Amino acid sequence: MSRPRAWTLEPRGGQMPRRYETIFITPADIPDEELQSLIERYSAIITGRKGILVKVEKWGKRKLAYEIKKHLRGYYILLDFASQTDVVNELERNFKIDDKILKYMTIKKEDVADLKVLETEINLPAKETIPEEAIVPPTSPEKTEEEKGSVAPAADETSG
Numbered sequence: 001m002s003r004p005r006a007w008t009l010e011p012r013g014g015q016m017p018r019r020y021e022t023i024f025i026t027p028a029d030i031p032d033e034e035l036q037s038l039i040e041r042y043s044a045i046i047t048g049r050k051g052i053l054v055k056v057e058k059w060g061k062r063k064l065a066y067e068i069k070k071h072l073r074g075y076y077i078l079l080d081f082a083s084q085t086d087v088v089n090e091l092e093r094n095f096k097i098d099d100k101i102l103k104y105m106t107i108k109k110e111d112v113a114d115l116k117v118l119e120t121e122i123n124l125p126a127k128e129t130i131p132e133e134a135i136v137p138p139t140s141p142e143k144t145e146e147e148k149g150s151v152a153p154a155a156d157e158t159s160g
Contacts, residue, residue, distance in 0.1 A: 051083030
């Protein structure tokens with residue numbers, strides 16, 4: 001009997017780590033100490049199961065699109081990490097149990113995480129998040145004289 005094709009891609013000794021992003025939402029009125037302890041708790045789950053935590057971003061308080069568990073605002077946190085699938089299962093199991101988590105979502109960014117790329121991302125300084133109010137859309141540039149003159153009016157045609 002032949003083995004399934006996916007098994008031949010894995011090296012001996014287990015799976016290669018995959019790259020994931022998890023976003024979870026807590027109530028907006030949660031104290032900062034409690035929020036920090038939640039972040040540390042879920043980061044410990046990732047690192048305790050031999051995952052690599054690349055970054056943690058606090059996106060801040062935002063209005064929810066719809067009411068979740070009688071809350072209209074929430075605090076968004078992003079966890080970017082590389083690990084095997086059992087870490088994601090354990091993380092989501094804990095999210096389901098915890099009453100302080102309103103919603104969560106995990107996506108797979110890459111099938112195989114490159115460890116060299118992860119090291120460079122970890123060593124990079126964290127980007128500062130810009131509030132949405134500070135983002136100004138770019139203005140359209142004015143047409144130059146050449147562009148204005150390049151469009152010639154249509155020549156009058158006489159029908160005869």
